[in-house]
Amino acid sequence: ATHDDRVEAKAxxxxxxxxxxxxxxxxxxxxARIFTGAGLVNQPLLTVREAANCDHFxxxxxxxxxxDPYYGDVFTQKTMYKMSESPPRLKHVHRPVGSDNEEIYQRVSGLSADQIRELEAKEII
Structure with missing residues (x-):
């Protein structure tokens, strides 16, 4: 079978x-030993603990x-891009629930900041 045959959903x-x-x-x-011996490129699936202690990563x-400005020290995946002229940056790991609500309400529903505060005061949102 050709590569194209093997990648079809039915195959x-x-x-x-x-x-x-x-x-x-x-x-x-x-x-991995069997696949490597057969000349197949492979990589064993790592557990979270194995990945967190993997020298390569x-x-x-x-x-x-x-x-993190919200949660303090967090062990996490960092940026994977390695560009010489654009050093990687990470602004935050996870934002608190609701931290982007106002921007989303304005963009999606067209509400003004004052309208949002009014709805919040009435406990509608």
């Missing part, structure tokens, strides 16, 4: 069960500690 209905059947009695290291700065 995947046969391919995925075959892969699952092949892998059911192997751990990820065994599977840590050395590239893909994962690390970030001092």
């Amino acid at each position: 995947q209905e046969e391919i995925y069960p075959a892969i699952e059947d092949f892998l059911k009695d192997k751990n990820k290291e065994e599977a 840590l050395e590239r700065g893909s994962l690390g500690w970030y001092d």
Whole structure:
């Protein structure tokens, strides 16, 4: 079968069960060894703990500690882009629930800031 044949949805209905059947009695290291030995590019799926301690991700700065203005020190995925003229930046990890509501109300519903405050005062929003 050609590559185009194998990537069709119908072919995947046969391919995925075959892969699952092949892998059911192997751990990820065994599977990687077999695939690598057969010349197949592969990468074992990492657990969160394995990824958080993976030298590759840590050395590239893909994962690390970030001092979030809302939540303090958070270990998180950082920016993955590495551009020489545009250093990566991370403004925040997670914003508090509702922190963008006013901007969304204005953009989506066309409400003014005063209208939003009036609706908030009446506990409508």
